[in-house]
Amino acid sequence: xxxxxxxxxxxxxxxxxxxxxxxxxxxxxxxxxxxxxxxxxxxxxxxxxxxxxxxxxxxxxxxxxxxxxxxxxxxxxxxxxxxxxxxxxxxxxxxxxxxxxxxxxxxxxxxxxxxxxxxxxx
Amino acid sequence: xxxxxxxxxxxxxxxxxxxxxxxxxxxxxxxxxxxxxxxxxxxxxxxxxxxxxxxxxxxxxxxxxxxxxxxxxxxxxxxxxxxxxxxxxxxxxxxxxxxxxxxxxxxxxxxxxxxxxxxxxxxxxxxxxxxxxxxxxxxxxxxxxxxxxxxxxxxxxxxxxxxxxxxxxxxxxxxxxxxxxxxxxxxxxxxxxxxxxxxxxxxxxxxxxxxxxxxxxxxxxxxxxxxxxxxxxxxxxxxxxxxxxxxxxxxxxxxxxxxxxxxxxxxxxxxxxxxxxxxxxxxxxxxxxxxxxxxxxxxxxxxxxxxxxxxxxxxxxxxxxxxxxxxxxxxxxxxxxxxxxxxxxxxxxxxxxxxxxxxxxxxxxxxxxxxxxxxxxxxxxxxxxxxxxxxxxxxxxxxxxxxxxxxxxxxxxxxxxxxxxxxxxxxxxxxxxxxxxxxxxxxxxxxxxxxxxxxxxxxxxxxxxxxxxxxxxxxxxxxxxxxxxxxxxxxxxxxxxxxxxxxxxxxxxxxxxxxxxxxxxxxxxxxxxxxxx
Numbered sequence: 001x002x003x004x005x006x007x008x009x010x011x012x013x014x015x016x017x018x019x020x021x022x023x024x025x026x027x028x029x030x031x032x033x034x035x036x037x038x039x040x041x042x043x044x045x046x047x048x049x050x051x052x053x054x055x056x057x058x059x060x061x062x063x064x065x066x067x068x069x070x071x072x073x074x075x076x077x078x079x080x081x082x083x084x085x086x087x088x089x090x091x092x093x094x095x096x097x098x099x100x101x102x103x104x105x106x107x108x109x110x111x112x113x114x115x116x117x118x119x120x121x122x
Numbered sequence: 123x124x125x126x127x128x129x130x131x132x133x134x135x136x137x138x139x140x141x142x143x144x145x146x147x148x149x150x151x152x153x154x155x156x157x158x159x160x161x162x163x164x165x166x167x168x169x170x171x172x173x174x175x176x177x178x179x180x181x182x183x184x185x186x187x188x189x190x191x192x193x194x195x196x197x198x199x200x201x202x203x204x205x206x207x208x209x210x211x212x213x214x215x216x217x218x219x220x221x222x223x224x225x226x227x228x229x230x231x232x233x234x235x236x237x238x239x240x241x242x243x244x245x246x247x248x249x250x251x252x253x254x255x256x257x258x259x260x261x262x263x264x265x266x267x268x269x270x271x272x273x274x275x276x277x278x279x280x281x282x283x284x285x286x287x288x289x290x291x292x293x294x295x296x297x298x299x300x301x302x303x304x305x306x307x308x309x310x311x312x313x314x315x316x317x318x319x320x321x322x323x324x325x326x327x328x329x330x331x332x333x334x335x336x337x338x339x340x341x342x343x344x345x346x347x348x349x350x351x352x353x354x355x356x357x358x359x360x361x362x363x364x365x366x367x368x369x370x371x372x373x374x375x376x377x378x379x380x381x382x383x384x385x386x387x388x389x390x391x392x393x394x395x396x397x398x399x400x401x402x403x404x405x406x407x408x409x410x411x412x413x414x415x416x417x418x419x420x421x422x423x424x425x426x427x428x429x430x431x432x433x434x435x436x437x438x439x440x441x442x443x444x445x446x447x448x449x450x451x452x453x454x455x456x457x458x459x460x461x462x463x464x465x466x467x468x469x470x471x472x473x474x475x476x477x478x479x480x481x482x483x484x485x486x487x488x489x490x491x492x493x494x495x496x497x498x499x500x501x502x503x504x505x506x507x508x509x510x511x512x513x514x515x516x517x518x519x520x521x522x523x524x525x526x527x528x529x530x531x532x533x534x535x536x537x538x539x540x541x542x543x544x545x546x547x548x549x550x551x552x553x554x555x556x557x558x559x560x561x562x563x564x565x566x567x568x569x570x571x572x573x574x575x576x577x578x579x580x581x582x583x584x585x586x587x588x589x590x591x592x593x594x595x596x597x598x599x600x601x602x603x604x605x606x607x608x609x610x611x612x613x614x615x616x617x618x619x620x621x622x623x624x625x626x627x628x629x630x631x632x633x634x635x636x637x638x639x640x641x642x643x644x645x646x647x648x649x650x651x652x653x654x655x
Contacts, residue, residue, distance in 0.1 A: 041162040055553055060536045074334055074543035080247075083547035089552045090519040097520060099569060106561045107568035 052084040054121060144465050145581065146449045146629035185266040188450040189425045190215060202227035203365035204650070207270055207422040210368060214269050221269025225255035225313050228271035232366045238344050238654040240328075240337045241361040242316035243276045244284045251315060258311050265311030267429060272646050273367035275355045276317040277324060278304050279402035287404045288320040288354070290332040291534045301402020302434045303371055303413055312427050315367055318357030322525075322545045324378060324406045327353035332543045341386055343615045344654040352382030354653035358416050359386045361653065368408060369417040369426055374596050375406045379414035380602035384620025387604040389637065389647055390416045392421045395597025397429070397444055399434035407526035409567070410594055419647045420603070420638040424453035427630065439572075444628055454630035455642040462498035464635040469494055469623075472581030478588060483552040486606040486619050490640070491586070497639050503582045509573035516592040518565035524559055528552025571596040581624035584636055586623050593624045601633040602622045604646040618646065 020057055043051070069078040190212045198203060202224055205213065213219035226348050226655040229248055236242055246254075258268045277287045279297035286292045304314065319328035319338045327350045336347050338356040341363035342350040351360050355372025358384030362370050372379040374392045383390030391414050398413040405411060415426035431446040433535075455461035469491075476487055515521060527549045534541060535549060542549050574596055578585065587593075593600045605621045625632045641647050 020585040021324075052554065056550070059532070059553060061539060061550070061553075063539055065538065065540055074332065075540075075546045080547055080550070084550070084554055087547075087551045091555050091559050094562050095556070097514075097562055097566070099562060099565040101565070104565045106564035106570045107571070 047083050048085045144631040146626050146632055186448050186450050206418050207368050207425050219260040220336045222255040224269040228315055239360050239364050241357040241366055243319045244314035256312050268311030268530040270312045271315045271367045272307055272312045273318045273358050273361035273370035275320045275358050275372045277403045277404040280304055287323055289323045295531040301432050302399035306430055317486050318361050321354030324354045325545050328356040342651045346613050349613045352385030354378040355382050362416055362438050369422055372414055372416050374412045374414050377590055380622055383416050383602040387618030388416050389419050389423050390602040392600045393630050394599045396439040398430045399440050401434055401436040405530050419641055420634050422451040424449035424634050447631055453634040453638040455638045461639050461642040463639045466499045466619045468501045468503050470503040472585055472587035473505055475586055475588050482608040490605045504582045509577040515566050520593050523539035524555045524563050525552030575626055577629040584623050584625045584632050590622050599630050601637055603637045
């Protein structure tokens with residue numbers, strides 16, 4: 001596992017989770033008959049395209065009004081789906097990062113938030 | 123209430139450099155990080171959102187005497203539209219010039235030239251603008267922007283003009299109220315001479331709605347539509363450069379204020395996140411959008427920031443921030459022929475800043491650094507070290523603004539995706555991104571911000587940079603300013619080049635002070651393009 005530590009400080013730890021997850025070989029004997037988790041094969045472009053279309057349709061968004069493929073048009077389905085596939089694969093990339101949740105909670109705004117502290121001004 | 127403040131600390135602004143320390147020193151680092159830590163612990167304890175939001179009443183624009191510092195004789199001015207905001211304020215205050223005269227000069231130029239520049243998406247009628255200007259009282263101190271012609275980007279809500287966001291999505295939209303920034307401008311006596319064209323939903327250069335056909339011209343190449351005015355605050359950039367407006371405001375989520383500013387030789391400022399209210403602005407990302415002044419020099423940018431930097435109960439992101447300091451003072455050079463920066467300042471050089479371009483831009487950047495080296499009070503820090511994991515934290519996918527645009531625009535997406543034209547993917551992407559990613563993006567933002575403060579701005583106070591994305595993502599302030607001219611390879615035209623300079627939280631004074639000292643010994647910001655043939 002690759003760890004990227006911040007200046008040697010243990011609490012600021014950004015970890016990129018390993019992508020080639022391996023099977024745990026130290027299972028107790030009585031659990032050997034359980035199916036071993038395996039990383040499923042990566043979806044194909046066609047599978048992702050079906051997923052993207054389904055997701056949009058589920059939300060009531062119709063992309064069929066766009067031309068299928070027309071590089072002269074402001075947007076076409078081909079470009080839109082290519083972008084969608086890229087976003088989905090990027091999402092996996094993001095999932096591979098682990099940022100210490102004890103010290104770096106999600107931060108919606110980069111503003112200081114004293115409005116929630118009853119403090120007028122610092 | 124609007125009033126002019128005489129800051130005792132700056133009473134002798136021309137020579138007094140014993141002013142209070144800038145806000146980025148005593149407040150920002152320790153306070154900002156402590157506050158961020160508090161936010162984390164409060165959120166963990168479940169108390170953060172249980173609190174009742176504090177209410178900070180707007181105190182109105184506060185413009186100090188330094189804003190009126192520059193005095194000129196009218197007979198020395200070729201055209202009234204050549205006056206800066208500061209100069210105009212001075213002449214109007216002392217009665218030499220009336221607001222109506224000044225506005226009429228701008229309206230005349232708009233009537234003559236905007237068919238070529240195409241800087242405006244919507245304009246009030248000539249009679250309406252002139253009547254508004256006539257109603258502005260002469261004299262007094264309660265409206266410092268009296269008669270100042272302003273060109274806000276077309277994503278600011280205006281109750282009297284269409285607000286279409288450069289897009290078919292908002293075609294025909296007329297809000298029933300003014301956005302906070304527009305209200306503050308008008309309360310200060312400013313006149314909106316038009317809504318400036320912009321890139322489709324704040325992306326790219328301005329184009330004919332729903333198409334990829336460009337509209338707004340770069341003011342330096344009015345007869346060549348191929349050379350970009352920069353985006354997405356294209357029209358504001360062109361209007362201010364072409365003297366169709368004295369100043370304006372754009373919005374920046376990813377370079378959209380500095381981009382057109384640097385493309386057209388303006389001085390621009392993206393303040394610390396939350397410093398200017400976003401209420402009444404068509405949103406793109408609720409965590410990365412910024413309102414930013416676009417002006418002709420550092421002092422004008424400071425004046426606009428001073429007017430707009432108000433806590434707004436309608437935008438909680440503006441509440442609880444340190445009280446705005448005297449920006450005009452920060453932008454007032456002092457010290458004779460070779461002005462010094464107002465506070466001793468370490469100017470860092472971003473890795474690659476001097477070497478990532480082997481052409482004219484690198485030459486101009488080296489000249490800029492040489493000039494700053496000769497500026498009293500400046501210490502150059504050659505090639506700063508970037509924070510740990512900078513690339514990983516600032517680049518996609520962790521450095522993005524995932525999901526925000528989708529959340530705001532779902533109903534429009536259902537209406538017809540074709541309305542979004544080339545920008546459609548940006549607005550659909552959020553539906554494909556997981557909540558897990560969204561959480562991690564926000565964690566990464568927090569971590570990057572902390573490291574920018576503790577690992578970058580421990581080496582320097584400001585940094586010259588060619589990489590501004592991390593500043594947009596973390597909400598840290600940036601300025602853009604002209605550093606010379608180049609010949610565009612494609613058009614053969616002489617065009618301006620600019621630089622970006624960034625600072626830590628609430629470091630606007632530092633930025634203004636450095637840029638103002640540089641502009642005191644250079645003329646790039648004073649050059650203007652020729653009028654269209």
